[in-house]
Amino acid sequence: MRQLAPRVLGALVRRYGHFDTAEDAVQEALLAAAKQWPVDGLPDNPRGWLVTVASRRLTDLLRAEQARLRREQQVAQWMVVPQEPVADSDDTLILLFLCCHPSLSASSQIALTLRAVGGLTTSEIARAFLTTEATMTRRITRAKQTVKASGARFSLPPDHADRLGAVLKVVYLIFNEGYASTSGAQLHRVELASEAIRLARMLHELLPDDPEVVGLLALMLLTDARRPARTSASGELIPMDEQDRGLWIRPAIDEGIALITAALPRGPLGPYQLQAAIAAVHDEAPTAAETDWPQIAALYGVLLQLTDNPMTALNHVVAVAMSQGPEAGLKLLATIDEDPRLTVDHRLYAVRGHLLEMSGNPGAARAAYERAAELATSVPQQRYLNKKLAGL
CATH class of the missing domain: 1.10.1740 (Rna Polymerase Sigma Factor; Chain: A)
Structure with missing residues (x-):
């Protein structure tokens, strides 16, 4: 359904x-x-x-x-004519572009699409936007009314450029909610991740020469390929450096690498292509120890020049720490650890705890992990962080 x-x-x-x-x-x-x-x-x-x-x-x-x-x-x-046959066409892509109508703000486009196309609940969308469910309900209602008042026709717009950025972001957020659920007992919501990949394939068929569309599809394939190894039989989170890479989905990795390899020379370079390139470096490494962390750190450095995303900055910290040592990572972390977009997210404190643990400071690491566990809303993430605490 x-x-x-x-x-x-x-x-x-x-x-x-x-x-x-x-x-x-x-x-x-x-x-x-x-x-x-x-x-x-x-x-x-x-x-x-x-x-x-x-x-x-x-x-x-x-x-x-x-x-x-x-x-x-x-x-x-x-009035409905009961005998009228139901067309076999899939209008999901048209619905996706309708939700991203230019008369809507970017946040309203994303919220409406996540609700109407992605199937996320209002509370899940509210968490993604760091707002209340009541506020998000009002925003989605206003967005529907705005689309209705615009008189927009239900057809694919002739010029996709004015909506493509919002559409790509929406599909990316749907995938993220499926790959790493913000709440609940399960780390994955496979149906959401699969739906996001399906939508990305539809966009790729529509716009086969757009490098960012290709980059997004490649990114999701390369990331989703690790899903079978991310949790244990009991549902516990397994970090990438401890995963059984033999469980990774090799056809998805091969397809993703082929897509991003073909897209990068086309230009112009965009955030989804860079993220896909980073994912490809991870997936190509036979073992965690053989990961090319200097290359990943360099790619994150370029990505930071294109986007002011706090999670990108945090991932850059991790890459620098893995390539230059935990002290270098902690020094870089100090430049972003007061960003209000990060201070409410458990990942900031989880990274800090990991780097402090690597640097031989278990007391401070424990305090960071405790704060991360308090902020985490996903049960598998909470269990993983508490397991880290127990190890200290």
Whole structure:
């Protein structure tokens, strides 16, 4: 149902418009399916079943709305013809670009797409934006209303350039939530990571010559390839230097390396290409000890010139520490450890604890790990940090 939801929503918006009401109708259709399918069995055409049920519910909602507005005569145009065949096209990509409408702010574009296409809950999106669920609910509601008021047609825009940056960022955030969940008992949400990769493939088919589209797809493939080795049988987090690299998904690595190798010479160089190149260096190393940390540190240095991202700066600290020693890493960490975007994130304190542990200062490392464990919202991350504490 997670895979079908954006396709069903796209079908309804294409046919009827009314983005916000259509989403409500789709949610009710999904609820009906969750109750009925386990009893009656999966329909022969699950998507068609959902479109039909959602269409009927949408008609009911629109009827009620029109009744309230004293415009009953317009209801007929939204009536569903039960015999009408459901098109087999996938409108997810059109829905993705619609959510990234230029009349919306960048944050609203991302929030709306994560909700309508990525299937994230409002609370998950709120955590990604470091805000409250109530604030995010209002933001998403306003975004739907803005798209509706713009009169945007449900079709792929002829010029993608004005929305592509937001679209890529949205797909990247969906993948991140799937690869390293911000909360809950599981480290991975495979369905989200897989959906992000699917969307990236669709974008690549649409824009095969855009180097950043290629870079994003390569980055996600190279990163997701490590997923089978990131957790133990009991669900405990395993850091990269301790992972069994024989479990990494080699076809995904080969595809990702081929993509980024072809994209880099095309230019212009962008953040997703650089991140993919860093991921490729990690994946190409036969063992953790053979990782080319100086090259990774250099790539992060270039990436920092293109983006003011605190996580990039933090990863640069790690790369410098691994290539030049923990003292060099701690010195560099001191230049960013008061960044307000980092002080609320457990990863700052986890990195500090790791570098202090490497430098032979277990007392200070313990204090850093304790703070990291307090801030971590993912259960596997909390367990890993507490395990580090126990080791000290």
